[in-house]
């Protein structure tokens with residue numbers, strides 16, 4: 001048993017930024033960071049080295065370890081408070097603007113490039129008008145792009161800054177949060193170790209969202225509902241999307257579907273990028289990224305649909321997993337379909353894909369039929385949105401456009417938090433994607449800073 005001032009669970013951006021903020025105070029605060037994955041250098045996915053689809057490792061190296069899901073992410077820093085998370089629910093707009101700038105500056109200090117996309121106001125306004133005239137809402141956002149190849153070095157620099165200031169334990173799961181009389185007092189690990197602290201910051205990411213939900217239930221914390229976002233990853237020639245991506249890099253478009261009145265949106269646009277698979281606790285979903293130097297001929301992006309479910313249903317996370325499971329069952333992993341085949345009510349096969357103009361960057365996806373797995377509601381919403389997008393970027397709705405399924409974003413459970421991201425248990429803070437407060441690098445990092453600042457205000461006073 002060892003005593004700390006602060007224990008942080010999870011070394012993703014939220015946990016790392018909480019640690020950086022605490023250390024930057026120069027007050028010699030005793031911090032322990034516990035991460036169930038490995039150090040950055042040891043995060044090697046065996047599917048790459050062994051040439052297999054997936055080793056089904058207990059800790060996925062792509063998502064767990066130093067840097068969390070951010071380590072091999074596309075590294076697009078979305079410098080807008082309107083996307084990438086829900087922090088506007090907790091702090092006011094002006095304070096959030098300042099906080100995002102503060103966080104962005106830290107990324108640049110540790111090696112993010114200085115170039116920012118989307119700052120030509122005139123062109124952005126023209127695009128906004130064009131989108132609006134065609135039933136789409138464009139949310140303008142400036143983007144700083146680190147790139148998948150550069151993310152590890154930025155995170156490595158952050159680790160070097162923290163190394164001599166905090167204790168870090170890798171390859172150890174925190175299994176429970178300890179509390180006494182409604183106040184957090186430490187954590188217990190899988191190995192049976194108990195660590196005591198005055199404050200606990202939980203930052204387990206999407207990877208640990210289910211674990212956090214179980215913990216919250218066990219501690220009697222109030223849970224709020226959150227929708228699950230389900231959709232597909234779209235891949236097409238980069239030239240088709242360039243009228244949009246050259247202006248804003250990541251066009252964030254929102255569409256209200258006509259048939260079901262659902263909200264569909266573009267997400268994680270990767271100009272000249274690659275489609276990748278993502279392993280989440282026994283299921284495969286799709287994602288995408290792009291490099292800062294290496295370029296493909298394609299651009300990919302997700303179309304995600306948010307819906308409200310009918311009562312008494314209350315398991316959005318399980319619903320999303322079940323849809324992904326269906327695609328995995330049918331395709332032995334990810335399913336790939338040409339848009340023309342989906343329209344024609346037929347499966348894609350190897351020949352139809354290879355005859356198409358767009359060469360898939362995720363070559364191991366299985367040609368098939370997404371309509372066996374995706375409910376009609378989602379297919380209909382996605383097809384309507386592609387049709388609308390075709391009017392502002394002609395070619396989006398072409399037969400050769402590729403759809404990979406499914407992409408699922410598990411934001412399932414939000415824990416009730418106050419404006420400092422403190423739970424109903426005193427001195428227990430929940431930050432980042434796992435707590436449902438963020439959906440991206442910048443806001444997850446900012447949420448770690450919010451908790452750390454509150455802790456700094458209380459340390460040394462009556463905790």
Ligand SMILES: Cc1cc2nc3c(=O)[nH]c(=O)nc-3n(C[C@H](O)[C@H](O)[C@H](O)COP(=O)(O)OP(=O)(O)OC[C@H]3O[C@@H](n4cnc5c(N)ncnc54)[C@H](O)[C@@H]3O)c2cc1C
Nearest residue numbers: 010012014036064068069073076174205208432433440441
């Ligand atoms: C392929 C991909 C591309 C992406 N591209 C972008 C992008 O371009 N731009 C963007 O803004 N966002 C992107 N994201 C999302 C971004 O990576 C996440 O929003 C961000 O990493 C969330 O940070 P976090 O700290 O909340 O959680 P995470 O980064 O998921 O980190 C959580 C950490 O906690 C650890 N953990 C979980 N449970 C426990 C436990 N019980 N005990 C100990 N440790 C635990 C995990 O191992 C993990 O390392 C991408 C994500 C992926 C997967």
